[in-house]
Amino acid sequence: MNNSRFSISLHILTLLDDAKGTLVSSEYLAGSININPVLVRKEIMNLRKYGFVDSKEGKGGGSFLAKNASDINLGEVYKAINNSRILGQSKNEPNPKCPIGKQINQHLNTLYSDAEKALIENLSKQTLADFASKFK
Numbered sequence: 282m283n284n285s286r287f288s289i290s291l292h293i294l295t296l297l298d299d300a301k302g303t304l305v306s307s308e309y310l311a312g313s314i315n316i317n318p319v320l321v322r323k324e325i326m327n328l329r330k331y332g333f334v335d336s337k338e339g340k341g342g343g344s345f346l347a348k349n350a351s352d353i354n355l356g357e358v359y360k361a362i363n364n365s366r367i368l369g370q371s372k373n374e375p376n377p378k379c380p381i382g383k384q385i386n387q388h389l390n391t392l393y394s395d396a397e398k399a400l401i402e403n404l405s406k407q408t409l410a411d412f413a414s415k416f417k
Contacts, residue, residue, distance in 0.1 A: 286362045289314060290324050291412065294333060294358065298350040298413045304343030324362070331361040350413055356405030 292314050297305055307325065311318040325344050328334040335347040346353070375382030 286324065287359055289316065289320070290328060290358055290362050291355070291409075293321065293324055293328065293344075294346070294350075294353065294409050295413050295416065297334065297344060297346045298409055299416070300345065302345055304337055304341070304345055306343045310344070327362060328358075331357070333358065333361070346409075350410035351408050353409035354405055355407045355409065355412065356401045356403075358409075359401060359404050 293310055296310055296313055307318040307321040310325075311321045314321065325334055325336060329336060329344075329347070332347055333353055334344050336342065336344045375385050377383045
């Protein structure tokens with residue numbers, strides 16, 4: 282699920298931007314994304330925690346953007362939902378007697394960290410408004 286969290290969150294945010302402040306139900310969002318509404322509500326809770334989204338509970342409730350799409354930076358969205366490295370992480374300990382094995386994890390960690398920084402740097406150059414404009 283973690284690898285899809287950014288795309289789900291961005292889909293939610295784009296739909297909310299398109300709604301122009303009207304309340305959008307988790308069922309509607311889930312129908313567009315084609316996932317269970319429970320997963321949508323989980324992502325909305327996280328997006329709300331970081332100030333991207335607000336919600337009204339109860340009958341006739343729904344979610345809406347908490348700020349302008351031009352003020353929502355995609356790098357910040359990525360950092361808010363990300364809780365693991367994009368390229369994964371080695372779960373095993375290689376053989377410390379092997380000249381490659383004893384060093385591989387430190388070099389992989391540097392490689393992964395550099396890739397993550399480049400991704401965040403690229404995303405940080407874009408706002409939700411920039412992304413949402415592709416659908417107009």
